[in-house]
Amino acid sequence: MFKNLRQLLWQWRGVLITVPTITGLVLTLRSMGGLQLWEWTAYDQFLRWRPGETLDQRIVIVAIDEPDIQTLKQWTLSDATLAQLLRNIKAQQPSAIGLDIYRDLPVEPGHQDLVQVFTSTPNLMGVQKVLGDKYGTTVNAPPILKERNQVGAIDVLLDDDGRVRRALLSIRQDNNQTGTSSQELYSLPVRLALMYLENKGITLQPINPALGKVSLGKAVFVPMQPNDGGYINADTGGYQILLNYRRPQCQQHSQRCNPFPTVSLTEVLENKIPANLMRDRIVLIGVKAASLKDIFFTPYSNSYVTAEYGVDIHAQITSQLLSAALDGRSPIKVWSEPVERMWIVFWSSVGAISSWTFLRMRYLAVSILLLSTVLVGGSYLAFLQGWWIPLIPPLLALIGSEIAITAYLACIEREDRQAVMNLLGQHVTPKLAQAVWRDRHQLLKEGQITGQQLTATVLFTDIKGFTGITERTNPEVLMVWLNDYMKAMSQSVLDHDGVLDKFIGDAVMAVFGVPIPSTTPEAIAQDAIAAVRCALNMAAKLEQLNQQWKIQGLPTAAMRVGIATGTVVAGSLGSQQRLNYTTIGDSVNIAARLESYDKSIDGGICRILINEETYHYIKDYFLIQFIGLVQLRGRKQSLNVYQVFPDIRG
Template identity: 40%
Template sequence: MLIAPPRFRTRTGHPESMCSSSPVQHRLWQWRARLGAVVGTTGLVLAATAGGLFQMLEAAMLDRYIQHRPLESPDPRLVLITIDNDDIEAAGEWPLSDQRLAVLLEQVRSQQPRVLGLHLYRDVPIPPGSDDLSEVLATTPNLIGMEKYIGQSVPPPPILQQLNQVGLADMVIDPDGVIRRGLVSVRGNDGRIRNSFAAALALMYLQAEQVPIEPQGSGSSRVQLGKTLIESLRQNDGGYAHIDDGGYQVILNYRGTRENFETVSMTQVLAGEIPDDLFRDRIAMIGLVTPTYQDHYNTPYSNRVRDRYTQMSSLLIHANLTSQLISAALDGRNMIRFPSPALEWIWVLSWASAGTVISWYWWQTSQFRNHKSPAWGLLIPYLGGLCLIPPLIGYVAFLNGCWVPVISPLSAALMASFWISIHQIHRLQKLATCDGLTQLANRRYFDLYLERLWFLSLRRQQPISLILCDVDYFKPYNDTYGHRQGDDCLQQIAQALTRSVRNGDVVARYGGEEFAIILPDTSLEDAMTVAQRMNDMVRHLQLGHKTSAVAPYVTLSCGVANLIPQPSNSPHELIETADYALYEAKEKGRNTCVLRQLPGPASSEY
């Protein structure tokens, strides 16, 4: 196993401590790591949210909420008169002639529906029976026709346009091709407000209920409709980011699929096979439900079946929006709202904080602190639970009419947890290679670094120097002053040594009172200069030592070894040579430095 050397400051500066140098600094490091995890992940997630990175994931989560919420009962106010392939085959024609359509409309309006919606494009006459259809259209004041306004337009029946009994059939499609938003109205080029087909039906129905529409202030996007306050969707609401929010849009709070609406076929109506009061005082909507002749769209209910997605007819989508507006106004059924941007930021910040705190707790209380179990294994239960909580909260909020982003806070929590884990792993690695008393590299790090440097220097043919230092007469010092002051002495010497070395040099605690300094790419003369500077720095500490036989203060003895690695050499030879030089320094009276260079028996004293 090879590890990289620690980072250093400038060439003449001091190497960074491999461990925190004090309890205060350790606490500051902990708080800095936690604060960095919270603020950093929150900033990254909010930036990603603003850039739309989570938009489709948030939208997909909304789809899951819609699919898995409790089923609602069919809306008693709507009846759909559907035209499918069987009806077209029975009629023997498509498009329907004006005569057949006039008969169908007459059959329906004879039951006195409150509103009659014709969800068919009818911009040109289709004889026979054009006069009959014109008369029916002109004499049915509660009839709403349809036109395509945005993009490639399709005009409505001219008579209904003159009577202002027209709604827009246009759909709002999300970037992934799913209908999640409903268009309520748009402002036309002439400045006139044009209601969508669904909104036109709903407003006509509510007019009979005397439900007022009250804008909340001049220029406000909020409108009080009966029991509900409706607010227009903005481009960054909910899980969206920079969507086209033109017109007045709302999130479609689907009542359900076709099974959630009462339906009868066109053939049944024409044959008189329906109850006499089926449409009385209700909204009757006539439209196609076959994809052969009418556009169908992906919705939150769409599922992949045989390499194709199940889709919903535009008639059914408009029926859902009509039901949504009426039920909201009369029954107080939820319109889907969104938290404010400030609340979304707090929401993300809270989960980043939760991920940080819980992950930190796991690391501080886990057995991994004692090197008994894998790090990531301890986080699996926590991460599993963490991934479930935001979706559950989001689901409960959705049931209460609020679309709360889920992916962004979940991402913040996981990223913060990952951030803390990286910091903790880095800290544990440093602790495993750090001497707790002196805050220097320990013997393990010394061995690993020397091995790595050896192979690097062997390949580049660069010299390595090694200094072994021993505190003179340290055992008598401990016996005289006590172990506590002895520890303080070693700490001060360690700090002096770190101030003496250069960029790239590694200072390690080699034994009890022994220190080792590895000097990469260092010549014989430079190594001796460093050793002498270290000796001087320790002497200048003036640490009293009355039992020393050398001086009245603490001193060092240093052994210096130097060589250019060869394939026939080994790191052990370098250590042995430095140790032999250190022994010779002690033999010469201590408080001195002795150098040995491999190969060659000659030694020098300084």
């Protein structure tokens, strides 16, 4: 069991190292806020990709634009003008009126007239700026509306990149005048939405006060936490939610269009609007004049042309509350932090496993493209269902793991190639080396060719009378002479797809059928045939060498060959300092004993003896003579021995 577990761990070592490493780096980078801007950008893009929505007819905006200011010849509006505007709106019997204009001080003429309108309009909501801007500035509510509790906070939350992605639904404010404890103040959109919904019998209901979880009609709201979605350590004071913008169908980069019915101040003052336009609706009065700079960037903005005015932001929040409560339009939800971390781990694992299992460097770009498309597409589909799940961290984890695994595999391949070259060196042909490299994942383990039992054919050669040749030949000349012999014999082995196992003095050991095992009788037969043909080719080359040596006045030679087919064990042998690929087993011993058996048996320039297993595989291809049942030196059991002659039948 433990052995299998160890093998499994070794098999997946790259994945087991890469996944926690890459995931840890991505999570660390994310926790430091390094990915926050990218995640916001992805969030904005998902918002822009969403299908357009129809106008929300429950909200009407009365916009004070540049033509209105030119018509009035002033800014700000006088109290008299504002009072007349409110009376005209009241005449259409709206459900609620939101005055998104500061009016904490009188603007004569007409202040008393405006106070009378404020007093007689219970569904009118004024505004107060509670949070100070960068200069610490706040703005008080209209005193009369403050007394009547007809005020909502108008503060807008900006992210670090200056865009509005969050809605502030309520905020705690200190009562400095009375010295009492702080009290909660709802935002203007919340006051308007609750007033509208109260007429439909829908009120705000607490679900879990400790968590701030509340229900409103069909909707359930949970206050935003500092690390929700792509945010890192955000200031989530008050009661905040993600702003689920209503995307207008006409939204384009080159123009501004409204997701709500909009009329101008002048049209309302001159009664040039339909008689029932505002009936039972929420009316928001606000500035839409570029010169007044009440402009905010949103996920849909790419310039001041497509930025949103403050009154649009408040209308969006109001519409979000109404749509959630009445239509079941889902708020934007997020996963818990542990689930988000598991999501990142998952995609890091996907990248690592895909590279480790299926891919190589040339497929890296294709793999990253396909898996990234799946990730982005899945995240977008989840977004359409109201879920903002992390995109950039898992995308980085995916790409990082793929690149890391690919680099790791390249490093392993270099090490494996070096291991193969160190073990086999020049002892195999390019064809066989290519086959070994192709099957390296099955053959190599920890830089070694693992031992494997297989059926192969072993060939041993030796020079007859080599001792006498050494006695009568100058050592330097002998070395040149022996090298000529070894080069010719080695090349013969390579030409017949054999592996040069070792040189022992004047002896050569070669193996046919390793390191790629032959697993069928036909393949084993081909190895045996190749070994015998190699021996015959050695004889022919030795004859050529003898002719050259005779001319040069050098000794001539004859050789003996022993060939045995059978079970062997082939693999790496030695230590890290000195490691060789070799073959061991009874068949190796038999081949060596056949080479040295009964030196009186004549075979001409090359005597070739084989065992019975080899005979069965080659008998239809060569001229063979049975020698007899013999007992080889060092063996207890006798075996049938055969001699192969140069005449080849086919």
